[in-house]
Amino acid sequence: MTSHDGRGVAARREGSDMRYKILITGPALTSEATDLAARRGAALVPHPHYVSSEELAKVAAAEQPDAIIVRQGKIDDRVMAASANIKAIAKHGVGYDNIDVDAADRRGIPVFVARGANSQSVAELALALMFAVAREIPRLDARIKSGHWDKATTKGVQLLGRSLGVIGFGEIGRILAGLVQPLQMQVRVFDPYMPADISIEAAERVGSLDEVLATSDVISLHCPLTPQTRNMIGAEQIARMRRHCILINTARGGLIDETALFEALRDGVIAGAGLDSFAEEPARPDLPLLTLPNVVVTPHAGASTQAAREAMGVIAVNHVMDVLEGKTIDLRAMVNKKQLRVA
Incomplete structure (x- = not known):
């Protein structure tokens, strides 16, 4: 070398x-x-x-x-x-x-x-996707523009006091943890590469991926794509999530098994997802995830x-x-x- x-x-x-x-x-x-x-x-x-x-x-x-x-x-x-x-x-x-x-x-x-x-911009998009999925903003926008008024039937999710699981606690994850403090969200962090002696303000460090998956109402991914993290969120991991869980990914699409995620969202295993990245980019127009009403997508625009x-x-x-x-x-x-x- x-x-x-x-x-x-x-x-x-x-x-x-x-x-x-x-x-x-x-x-x-x-x-x-x-x-x-x-x-x-x-x-x-x-x-x-x-x-x-x-x-x-x-x-x-x-x-x-x-x-x-x-x-x-x-x-x-x-x-x-x-x-x-x-x-x-x-x-x-x-x-x-x-x-x-x-x-x-x-x-x-x-x-x-x-x-x-781009850390601030990416963290802000993660927060925006959380709200967009929880309050069904894209769907309601489209409905109004097509002549409907769904005020009486809409049932959004309030984020105040909910639990947020942050997987990967670099600069973006830290900023996101700070952004949700006014919502009094309980932040749990999983990052096996973070030194044990580093203190975390306004968040609880958990010891395993399974623990953060099972205890979070919203999960946000902020880790790099490596051979170890590729498809780290698959069918087995999604099955451990809460039924009302929202999954956010502003990191890399390859972190998630997209077929498993599609099936889970289609079948109601979890509530919704906000995705800014995909395993293949640009995302294919026929990608099954794009057909689901409980998925909000952006074109890898976290830094845009x-x-x-x-x-x-x-x-x-x-x-x-x-x-x-x-x-x-x-x-x-x-x-x-x-x-x-x-x-």
Whole structure:
């Protein structure tokens, strides 16, 4: 395994004020991030379409970027191999399951995430989905617009004093726990990777996934997608939930067995779900979950606020530019620092 030494990359593009080229796998960054890149001598090349890794590799081969900022698509070894210039990869967000970190390790490429940039926005969407499912907001909106007035027959759920189970207690989970305090919700936390000596304010730490599933009226997922967490919520886990439970997922779709969830929601095993992410994205129009009235969905939009986009873009640009210019990098945001042995 090679290590990354942080040296700057020599200017290669004669006749241009831009010394570096950064491929954006997704729509263009905000004007703030674009201006920052220009001031630091980098041209941004957005590729706004959802395409396969094979297609992204062709784009990388044609553009020969010095770095990649990942908004969508899978960045695997083929993409990295397509440009000999790539010295850094940054995620426009915090979930990096669509980046082959092992391949980056082998090539000595540091991989960064935008720590904290979208945490508030994602936590707010989790809270919004809780209310949307509990009060049937999308269904009632559609009913009124189609000529109905269901005031007498609507039976929403009041969240005051209910119990909230938070699975994964990083920054987003902590913010959500704070947001529900005015509702006097009893917050229970399960995170096996959180050190035992860390104190948790306004929440109770539980010792097992089964316990938080069985004791929560609302369950919100805030953990990364790893081989260990893939399909961590399946038929067996859903069966342990309360019948009136609402399941919220603003993390990664692969955390949930979607077939099991569909069957449980269809059969009334649990009450409802609010989903911002899916196992396959964009979600297929024929996905069975989309046919259910007790499911509220959004298009992986947890970070889709102007404030979060500005922060993520600026942070991602700074991460890759610090590498390209040989400056001090933020090791806290580097997901493969142990593998690359960066001091």
